[in-house]
Amino acid sequence: MRPTSWLLTAIAVATLAAMAWGSVERFPPPELPADHPLPQPTTPAPRGGDLALLDVAVLLATLALASVFAVVLRNRKLMLATMLFSLAYFGFYRRGCVCPIGAIGNVSWALAGGYVLPAVVLVFFLAPLATALITGRTFCASVCPLGAMQDVVALKPVKVPFWLEQILGLMAYLYLALAVLLAWTGSGFAICQYDPFVSFFRLSGAWNMLAIGVALLAIGVFFARPYCRLFCPYGVLLRLLSRVSWKRVRITPAECIRCRLCEDACPYGAIRPPTDTRPTDRRRGKLILACLLALAPVLTAAGALGARRLSGVLWQANPTVRLAQRVAAERAGEFSDTTKASEAFYRSSGNFEALMAQARQKQVDLADGATWLGAFMGLVIALKLIGLHTRRRRQDFEADPAACLACGRCYNYCPVHRAHRTGDFATLEKLKAATSKT
Amino acid sequence: MTIRQDTQGFPWHKAAFAAAAAAGVVAAVIAVLTGIFYVQAGQADPQTAPHLAQLRQQLSQARQDEGLKDQIRQEALALRLRQAHLRQNMLVGLWMLLGFSGLAVVALQVGWTLKKETPAPDASGEPAVRQERSANLARYTMIGSAGLLLACAVLLTLAMPSYKPLEMPGGTIATSGPATLPAEKIATTTSTPQPQPYPSPQPQPALVKTVEGVDYATTEEMQKNWPMFRGPGGLAAARGEYPITFNAKEKQSLLWQVAVPLEGKSSPLVWQGKVFLTGASRTTQELYCFDAKTGKLLWTGKQPPSRRVPKRSEEAAAHEEAKLEEESPAREEIKLNDDTGLAPNTPATDGRHVFAVYPTGDLVAFDLDGKKLWSKLLDIGNNPYGYASSLAVWRDLVIVQLDTDDETKSALYGIQGATGAQAFKTIRPISGSWASPIVANTPTGPQIIAVGDPYLMGYRAQDGKEMWRAEKISNDVTPSPAYADGMAFACQSGSGLLAIKTDGKGDVSKTHLAWQGEENLPDIVSPLADGQYVYTLTSGGTFTAFAAKDGKKAYEKELDMQFNASPVLADQRLYLLGLNGKMLVVASGGEYQEVGHGEVEGPCHATPALAEGRIYIRGKDCLYCISEEK
Structure with missing residues (x-):
């Protein structure tokens, strides 16, 4: 047996032993007499100090390794190994929590004064963002368990038209804005509540979320990482910061021979071609840009007004408003029964007037928040339009820093990379010649 | 022209596909078994079991019947034990399902990777022009979508009833009907x-x-x-x-x-x-x-x-x-x-x-x-x-x-x-x-x-x-x-x-x-x-x-x-x-x-x-x- 095999066997045995050591017997439950005083339900204690620090250490280590593997070593296999480890640790071991994506809700709630943000959650929220400023979206490539889940099933990815992805990608901005608004107003942590893959990590969950997770994985076979590209609210932040990252994934380690193999390798449509030609009609371009700039405040204002008008839809998302509406309706005799929430309210001897006041305040907060949400979406559309109109100068085929998930698939496709890795420059020269002929 | 020549020699990709198919079949069988465990565990729920409900109903008629109470306790315990056993089976089944599904997916990935031949370099066409066309198309589509969204918002605003803030006691809620709880x-x-x-x-x-x-x-x-x-x-x-x-x-x-x-x-x-x-x-x-x-x-x-x-x-x-x-x-x-x-x-x-x-x-x-x-x-x-x-x-x-x-x-x-x-x-x-x-x-x-x-x-x-x-x-x-x-x-x-x-x-x-x-x-x-x-x-x-x-x-x-x-x-x-x-x-x-x-x-x-x-x-x-x- 090879030393590697010995090592793997030892790790497997140690892992199993650790699992057995840490396990507890849950069943059968004791047979209790009828008058046994049942214990009061309690909120499970959060993960303790050392283990929480372990989570932070693992996060920082995986982020560091992923960055080194992606940007310095340019090694796809090591990145894959990191990704699978992260899937196992953050996904199946930590059961998808705490995660930077869900931390958006925590941070928003804390900023709204809802609670004191735990330091661990803050680190989970900030560390991938800080990494994105240094090496791009390496978190998405190798650390995010949600991304890893989808990456594994991306079997036959197809190219999606650029325009379609741009349009569908707006959903992520909307999701981000909604998640922040709902958390800010104490209406709930939507990102955690609608995490499509947490059912897999926990081997249990609501049927609807399981169905959404399965559907996303099924779509992910052909449209790689649909959640990351279309919905991920944290991806919006990473996308923003990656644009100005210090280092990032570069397809080729030397001069690009423009073979376009990387275009074929990238399942995310993140490769942008060089811009050799100059625009033919600069005056028209400037005119359009001016129109788009003028359109920006219009779209922002229209979004704000429209969203404010429709903010009533959001009221239903707030438990206080829902409870107040229900209690008011019950008091008005519209219902002949009670809900769990209204019953709890009555039993807690709640103050109806105070409940109504709280609910009305929440409605005001949600209406104000919806206004900001609409303005944000209008601004995003306007900026997208301006971005699509603006030409960026590119000498070679380059990965779009915002769209590139730093997976490193393009490395092994790139003949220049392979030549540098194997030292086979003769084949590279042949390819150069073939490329120049075509 | 290809870069890899993996298809020569032993067809490893076929072996990978075969492994994927086998793992997939096993996963499907496990999925069916796990589903059966799930249904059975639901039926063994002491809260909803019809027989226990019937016994409880009987108890409500004869509250002092200690024998009946004992019977309920015994049967509830037996059901709980069965439910716990089935849930344990289900948990094992889920882990196995996950494992074999993962195996099938990985085998498929390996198979596709081995089978796929890296395409020949193709520098034909004008990618920059194509990209610009795509960007233009995206821009127009986005403007169209934004317009469509605005139109929808206007229509919804006109069509939907306006949301009124909750009214305080003393308003319509207080006077529109009987105000005590059921x-x-x-x-x-x-x-x-x-x-x-x-x-x-x-x-x-x-x-x-x-x-x-x-x-x-x-x-x-x-x-x-x-x-x-x-x-x-x-x-x-x-x-x-x-x-x-x-x-x-x-x-x-x-x-x-x-x-x-x-x-x-x-x-x-x-x-x-x-x-x-x-x-x-x-x-x-x-x-x-x-x-x-x-x-x-x-x-x-x-x-x-x-x-x-x-x-x-x-x-x-x-x-x-x-x-x-x-x-x-x-x-x-x-x-x-x-x-x-x-x-x-x-x-x-x-x-x-x-x-x-x-x-x-x-x-x-x-x-x-x-x-x-x-x-x-x-x-x-x-x-x-x-x-x-x-x-x-x-x-x-x-x-x-x-x-x-x-x-x-x-x-x-x-x-x-x-x-x-x-x-x-x-x-x-x-x-x-x-x-x-x-x-x-x-x-x-x-x-x-x-x-x-x-x-x-x-x-x-x-x-x-x-x-x-x-x-x-x-x-x-x-x-x-x-x-x-x-x-x-x-x-x-x-x-x-x-x-x-x-x-x-x-x-x-x-x-x-x-x-x-x-x-x-x-x-x-x-x-x-x-x-x-x-x-x-x-x-x-x-x-x-x-x-x-x-x-x-x-x-x-x-x-x-x-x-x-x-x-x-x-x-x-x-x-x-x-x-x-x-x-x-x-x-x-x-x-x-x-x-x-x-x-x-x-x-x-x-x-x-x-x-x-x-x-x-x-x-x-x-x-x-x-x-x-x-």
Whole structure:
């Protein structure tokens, strides 16, 4: 047996032993007499100090390794190994929590004064963002368990038209804005509540979320990482910061021979071609840009007004408003029964007037928040339009820093990379010649 | 031209695909098995199993059937074990499903990777131009989408009803319909498996026209007033100083004296310048509100008896009886002892409303201005002497102790003061009693403490959940409990005096029994605790002080008077009101020392109320206000 095999066997045995050591017997439950005083339900204690620090250490280590593997070593296999480890640790071991994506809700709630943000959650929220400023979206490539889940099933990815992805990608901005608004107003942590893959990590969950997770994985076979590209609210932040990252994934380690193999390798449509030609009609371009700039405040204002008008839809998302509406309706005799929430309210001897006041305040907060949400979406559309109109100068085929998930698939496709890795420059020269002929 | 030549030699990609197919088949089989486990685990749920539900139904018909209880326990245990076993299988199945699915996916990935040939470089076309076209297309599509979204928003705005903010009470919510809750629908907290519906034979108990917000008085407000039987919390202690010598006949320290229209043995309440008292005849039940400063009758809240009151021996008003029968021929007749009287239950106020209850089971609420808010008819069951427990209040809840001879009907109710909605109902394993509940802020939180045959019991005030119980108080339990410094005291002649620590759980008869007394036990008068001593007073006039911590008797004094009223404490003085209308004022402590005395015209059955420097005493057909104010 090879030393590697010995090592793997030892790790497997140690892992199993650790699992057995840490396990507890849950069943059968004791047979209790009828008058046994049942214990009061309690909120499970959060993960303790050392283990929480372990989570932070693992996060920082995986982020560091992923960055080194992606940007310095340019090694796809090591990145894959990191990704699978992260899937196992953050996904199946930590059961998808705490995660930077869900931390958006925590941070928003804390900023709204809802609670004191735990330091661990803050680190989970900030560390991938800080990494994105240094090496791009390496978190998405190798650390995010949600991304890893989808990456594994991306079997036959197809190219999606650029325009379609741009349009569908707006959903992520909307999701981000909604998640922040709902958390800010104490209406709930939507990102955690609608995490499509947490059912897999926990081997249990609501049927609807399981169905959404399965559907996303099924779509992910052909449209790689649909959640990351279309919905991920944290991806919006990473996308923003990656644009100005210090280092990032570069397809080729030397001069690009423009073979376009990387275009074929990238399942995310993140490769942008060089811009050799100059625009033919600069005056028209400037005119359009001016129109788009003028359109920006219009779209922002229209979004704000429209969203404010429709903010009533959001009221239903707030438990206080829902409870107040229900209690008011019950008091008005519209219902002949009670809900769990209204019953709890009555039993807690709640103050109806105070409940109504709280609910009305929440409605005001949600209406104000919806206004900001609409303005944000209008601004995003306007900026997208301006971005699509603006030409960026590119000498070679380059990965779009915002769209590139730093997976490193393009490395092994790139003949220049392979030549540098194997030292086979003769084949590279042949390819150069073939490329120049075509 | 290709870069890799993996397809030459052994077709590894085919092996990978075969492995993927095999793993996929195994995963599918595991998925089916796991699904079967899931369905079976659902069927083995003790909460929903039809057979168990049937047994529970049977138990509701025969509550004392111990054999049936054992059978239910055994079958529930067997089901739980089976469910746990199936869930364990399901968990293993899920892990295997995950593993084989992952294996299949990885094998497919490997297969595709091995099979795929890296395409030849293709530098044809003009990618930059194509990219620009794509960007243009994206821009136009985005503008189109934004326009479409705006159009949709406008249409939705026009089509959808506008959302109105929630309206505050007093607006449409308050006036658009009956404003009480469907009390029958609220789940109850019971110590028996079968929940009992709240007894409300009235088809629509909602009488409220305008809903007030649920509001309650602060502890400070309660302490300043005398809101229920024996004052704040029922602890028989008042703030401030009070006259120690008075004589109503000689107008000494008599602020006013006013006739009470109808008879009763209930005690007065005091709330911010108003004094409340009940009285009743066989045709009406009344709550009176007097001005505390002048004694002027401000308003009378009337409630016709919903049940028929039996004739008393000296009464023979045949025409009145005939009139009643004509009005409500179907009314049932209650049992009522002459000694109990027609209005023995002391009302209560939460500072926002005032509640009165009568032996007929009528529970009625008024606002402080005499406006009737709601009424309910309690299922008083069979009570040989008549229902006589007084009401208690905690925050906005009115607490009703309803002990009947039928143990399955005895219960402690919490009712929302503003609406009359039932907040909780806790079945009490108690036969009929005539004691009243008290509310104490114990170290483990606010508790309602109630006594009956055979238990002294503590309930969590928020939801009425039973916290502890202690045996054994027996016979016709009439004295209400007392409380001080984490200890509850209860007594009954022929039974014993219990001192129980209130921080226990479950049956604390042995674990939390501080001490037990056996002599000079009262039969009517409630004990009083001041933290150092517990004072008991028999109806025959034996007054005794026990040390609160160990039950050691400090003194015993024969007072040569009859007593029905319970003692009250103020400014380290105990006010003992005799049946004959004479009041003894005794210093609290370990030695008997008379410090004052007073007199009104007896008989005095009701416990006096002390608030704002005035003593209110219900005497013969009169309410007296004793004060040194000029």
